[in-house]
Amino acid sequence: MNLLERLQSLTERFAQSALETAGPQAERIAALWWLFFWVCTIIFVLVVAALVFALYRGRARSVEESSGPAVTLDSGREAGIHRKIFGLIVLTAIILFAFLLATEMTGRSLASLTSSGGVTIELTGYRWWWRARYLDPAPERIVVTANEIHIPVGKPVLINLYSRDVIHSLWVPELHGKRDLIPGHPNALWIQADRPGRYDGQCAEFCGQQHAHMRLIVIADPPDRFDAWLDAQRVTAQAPGDDTAKRGMEVFLTGSCALCHAIQGTDANGQVAPDLTHIASRATLAAGTLPNTPGHLAGWIVDPQHVKPGAAMPPNSLSAEDLQALLAYLKGLR
Amino acid sequence: MKVLTCLMLVLALAGCTRERRKPTDVAPSSARPEGSPESALQPGPTGTPPSAEPSAVALPAEGMPHAPYEQSAWAVSEGKRLYQWYNCVGCHANGGGGMGPPLMDDKWIYGSDPIKVHQSIVDGRPNGMPAFGGKIPDSQIWQLVAYVRSMSGLLPKDVRQTRSDHMSVRPSEQAMRPAKPKNEAGTPPSAERPG
Ligand SMILES: [Cu+2]
Numbered sequence: 001m002n003l004l005e006r007l008q009s010l011t012e013r014f015a016q017s018a019l020e021t022a023g024p025q026a027e028r029i030a031a032l033w034w035l036f037f038w039v040c041t042i043i044f045v046l047v048v049a050a051l052v053f054a055l056y057r058g059r060a061r062s063v064e065e066s067s068g069p070a071v072t073l074d075s076g077r078e079a080g081i082h083r084k085i086f087g088l089i090v091l092t093a094i095i096l097f098a099f100l101l102a103t104e105m106t107g108r109s110l111a112s113l114t115s116s117g118g119v120t121i122e123l124t125g126y127r128w129w130w131r132a133r134y135l136d137p138a139p140e141r142i143v144v145t146a147n148e149i150h151i152p153v154g155k156p157v158l159i160n161l162y163s164r165d166v167i168h169s170l171w172v173p174e175l176h177g178k179r180d181l182i183p184g185h186p187n188a189l190w191i192q193a194d195r196p197g198r199y200d201g202q203c204a205e206f207c208g209q210q211h212a213h214m215r216l217i218v219i220a221d222p223p224d225r226f227d228a229w230l231d232a233q234r235v236t237a238q239a240p241g242d243d244t245a246k247r248g249m250e251v252f253l254t255g256s257c258a259l260c261h262a263i264q265g266t267d268a269n270g271q272v273a274p275d276l277t278h279i280a281s282r283a284t285l286a287a288g289t290l291p292n293t294p295g296h297l298a299g300w301i302v303d304p305q306h307v308k309p310g311a312a313m314p315p316n317s318l319s320a321e322d323l324q325a326l327l328a329y330l331k332g333l334r
Numbered sequence: 335m336k337v338l339t340c341l342m343l344v345l346a347l348a349g350c351t352r353e354r355r356k357p358t359d360v361a362p363s364s365a366r367p368e369g370s371p372e373s374a375l376q377p378g379p380t381g382t383p384p385s386a387e388p389s390a391v392a393l394p395a396e397g398m399p400h401a402p403y404e405q406s407a408w409a410v411s412e413g414k415r416l417y418q419w420y421n422c423v424g425c426h427a428n429g430g431g432g433m434g435p436p437l438m439d440d441k442w443i444y445g446s447d448p449i450k451v452h453q454s455i456v457d458g459r460p461n462g463m464p465a466f467g468g469k470i471p472d473s474q475i476w477q478l479v480a481y482v483r484s485m486s487g488l489l490p491k492d493v494r495q496t497r498s499d500h501m502s503v504r505p506s507e508q509a510m511r512p513a514k515p516k517n518e519a520g521t522p523p524s525a526e527r528p529g
Contacts, residue, residue, distance in 0.1 A: 317471045
């Protein structure tokens with residue numbers, strides 16, 4: 001792979017563009033963006049053209065009139081200039097008002113894109129990761145996960161936004177605009193994806209040292225695959241298969257991990273860190289910071305501060321066997 | 335003038351030896367000191383009066399000097415982060431106390447000696463202090479010990495922290511005036527604790 005191809009694949013993989021829309025909300029926002037873009041472009045071109053014209057004409061006239069007085073002002077011409085300026089000011093005001101109107105209409109049509117009885121996700125921002133809960137009237141059917149959410153294609157999904165520490169902001173450019181997560185002030189956002197795919201969201205409000213490593217992976221699945229995923233998430237953690245994995249579970253439960261992390265179906269019930277019940281089914285580690293591979297997982301567990309300095313997970317000193325056992329156990333948590 | 339500048343540069347060199355950090359500090363063995371009982375995260379054994387002598391329970395691990403981090407500002411700052419991460423704040427607040435006793439004052443129920451503080455954290459204490467021994471690496475416990483002691487000004491001033499990552503809710507550790515610790519070790523924890 002040459003450098004250019006490599007760059008291309010990188011930008012494709014991590015592209016976050018508000019103009020490559022994947023849902024009705026983003027489409028409306030993009031339409032508004034294009035309206036602004038074209039109107040402003042036309043005005044810019046006209047202004048530059050007028051400037052160039054004035055420069056040329058002014059120069060031609062000054063050559064012509066170089067013998068006479070430098071500036072002549074007759075009241076008739078001045079009144080004409082005043083009228084023109086007044087006309088342009090009115091035109092500017094009308095255009096700005098039209099923009100305001102278009103924004104307001106976009107806002108209204110965004111607000112109308114809701115439904116009832118669809119999926120509701122409670123999303124809570126922490127420094128620097130996301131907790132997601134899929135709400136359900138039956139408590140045992142509630143799904144808790146972190147840093148990666150799945151949504152059904154073609155259906156509006158309600159996301160309730162909360163924060164546990166400072167102000168964060170959710171921005172999934174392909175799906176919607178930004179919405180803040182404010183401590184003590186619940187917020188909400190409706191999103192909808194019309195094509196299956198992975199759309200990366202990002203914290204868009206500076207929230208500290210690792211703000212840049214606070215991604216939210218949004219995966220839009222066809223409805224049947226989404227249902228299958230949700231059902232799989234409802235199942236409590238897979239029991240360890242072999243002796244190594246059993247040892248790994250013991251390390252997890254008796255070591256530090258269970259102080260902070262929860263694995264449903266075990267005694268681990270820490271609530272200050274990502275739920276690891278189905279960690280092996282996620283694409284990334286630590287809010288999109290690392291791909292979820294055994295090597296990266298091992299590196300993360302031993303020294304998270306090297307990967308994400310300041311993240312609220314302390315380094316762990318584990319013997320090689322304990323670490324391997326832990327990895328074997330976590331690998332089984334699909 | 336030149337002489338003065340040179341003199342000041344030379345003087346500045348004195349700052350270089352302030353402290354040395356061993357790169358292995360973070361991860362010595364995860365082994366706990368010999369002899370301490372493996373216990374689940376729960377209050378320590380009820381009814382055992384805290385023993386007056388440094389018990390056999392919490393001797394520093396092999397090769398680990400007594401209170402290894404008391405001279406290291408870096409380790410104290412690590413201790414401060416661990417104090418947040420392991421949720422000591424949940425019970426002791428930022429030193430002012432809550433469900434657990436204050437740690438920034440001069441009163442010590444179980445003793446202010448590094449070994450006693452280590453013991454409090456490793457084995458827990460009967461009236462609601464959970465045991466962290468075996469759960470978290472011993473080096474981190476010693477960092478916590480150093481930080482806990484710095485809260486009431488027991489560590490040298492240049493080692494204590496001057497600022498917090500979070501909103502400041504108390505004067506900085508460095509600003510604490512060291513008070514002579516009133517050790518109450520030996521008095522069995524009475525029913526009026528936690529008060
Ligand atoms: Cu942020």
